[in-house]
Amino acid sequence: MAGKITIDTERCKGCGLCVAVCPKNCIAISDRSNKTGYYPAQAGTDSALRKNDSCTGCAMCAVICPDAVIEVSRNSNNIVAIEPGRKDKPSLVRKKTKTDSSFSKYD
Amino acid sequence: MKTVFKRTPTLKDCPTHYCPGCGHGIAHRLVAEIIDELGIRSRTIGIAPVGCAVLAYDYLDVDMIEVPHGRPPAVATGMKRTNPDKIIFSYQGDGDLAAIGTAEIIHAAHRGEQITVIFINNAVFGMTGGQMAPTTVLGQVTATTPKGRNRTGEGYPLQISELLAALPGAIYLERCSLHNPAQISKTKKAIKHAFELQIEGAEGLALVEVLSPCPTYWRMTPVKAMEWIEKEMTKVFPLGRLKDVAGE
Numbered sequence: 001m002a003g004k005i006t007i008d009t010e011r012c013k014g015c016g017l018c019v020a021v022c023p024k025n026c027i028a029i030s031d032r033s034n035k036t037g038y039y040p041a042q043a044g045t046d047s048a049l050r051k052n053d054s055c056t057g058c059a060m061c062a063v064i065c066p067d068a069v070i071e072v073s074r075n076s077n078n079i080v081a082i083e084p085g086r087k088d089k090p091s092l093v094r095k096k097t098k099t100d101s102s103f104s105k106y107d
Numbered sequence: 108m109k110t111v112f113k114r115t116p117t118l119k120d121c122p123t124h125y126c127p128g129c130g131h132g133i134a135h136r137l138v139a140e141i142i143d144e145l146g147i148r149s150r151t152i153g154i155a156p157v158g159c160a161v162l163a164y165d166y167l168d169v170d171m172i173e174v175p176h177g178r179p180p181a182v183a184t185g186m187k188r189t190n191p192d193k194i195i196f197s198y199q200g201d202g203d204l205a206a207i208g209t210a211e212i213i214h215a216a217h218r219g220e221q222i223t224v225i226f227i228n229n230a231v232f233g234m235t236g237g238q239m240a241p242t243t244v245l246g247q248v249t250a251t252t253p254k255g256r257n258r259t260g261e262g263y264p265l266q267i268s269e270l271l272a273a274l275p276g277a278i279y280l281e282r283c284s285l286h287n288p289a290q291i292s293k294t295k296k297a298i299k300h301a302f303e304l305q306i307e308g309a310e311g312l313a314l315v316e317v318l319s320p321c322p323t324y325w326r327m328t329p330v331k332a333m334e335w336i337e338k339e340m341t342k343v344f345p346l347g348r349l350k351d352v353a354g355e
Contacts, residue, residue, distance in 0.1 A: 014127055015127035016329055017128060038127065059111055059112040063288040064291060065133075066127075066129055066130065066133050067122065067125075068118060071110060071112060071113045072113075073110045073111060
């Protein structure tokens with residue numbers, strides 16, 4: 001598993017945009033509503049409906065989420081995280097190292 | 108596991124009142140991320156509009172002021188002239204900026220005020236119940252145009268960015284969209300550039316128009332609303348950089 005998303009299901013409004021943009025099809029709308037009455041999105045790893053752990057941590061779901069309830073982590077050491085205060089342009093790109101031109105360590 | 112994406116500190120840790128799939132949530136997050144990335148949180152003053160985003164001051168953890176309908180550019184003018192070291196931005200919807208506030212934005216641009224305007228265009232009046240806005244596209248069904256907007260009775264959609272491009276006081280105009288992650292990244296770059304111009308003291312107004320979905324009053328699912336922006340709305344409001352005096 002290269003990536004992992006955590007969805008705050010109590011704040012999710014179930015709009016389904018993350019489900020539509022996920023390239024690996026690993027987010028599903030839950031069949032149980034949250035306290036506010038919405039049926040929230042669920043990560044494939046938690047979902048009984050769509051068991052899928054192929055998340056790569058691309059963060060497209062988090063980018064389109066209107067409620068900013070998705071947190072994304074990635075299982076790699078050579079990734080630059082999006083952090084407030086970073087002034088240089090690259091955000092979701094891998095660090096270029098001399099030994100790692102082909103990004104072979106990326107898993 | 109390393110966290111690559113999480114909520115930015117300037118976006119307050121609370122749920123929003125917006126409908127599911129509303130573009131305001133995305134736009135708020137972009138503004139908050141940009142403020143944090145540029146490190147200008149302590150000297151930024153935002154202006155909340157009248158419209159759905161009227162409670163923006165509850166979601167953005169910067170100094171904010173609420174002003175009468177359509178008047179953010181006028182208030183921003185006063186704030187920037189009295190506090191030239193502050194970063195002033197206004198966040199306005201299309202009912203606010205393109206309808207009642209048309210005079211204010213045109214004259215603020217005409218005077219070349221050094222402010223940043225974020226213009227959220229969702230082609231309806233969302234807060235009041237989905238009535239026709241000046242930006243409603245031809246044929247679009249709204250509460251006040253049940254048979255679709257007709258050019259003979261209701262006129263054509265108002266293209267604010269093209270209108271302002273004619274004014275020398277407006278130095279940066281770009282129209283972006285929120286319909287997919289790639290476009291959201293472009294929108295973020297555009298808004299960031301608009302802020303950077305103000306930080307660097309560029310003399311003129313920077314406006315970024317953001318095409319944003321209103322699934323509730325377009326009577327669509329959030330996913331269909333995003334598709335409608337891409338297929339229909341971008342025909343009337345073509346995306347791209349209309350003007351960048353500093354970059355030319």
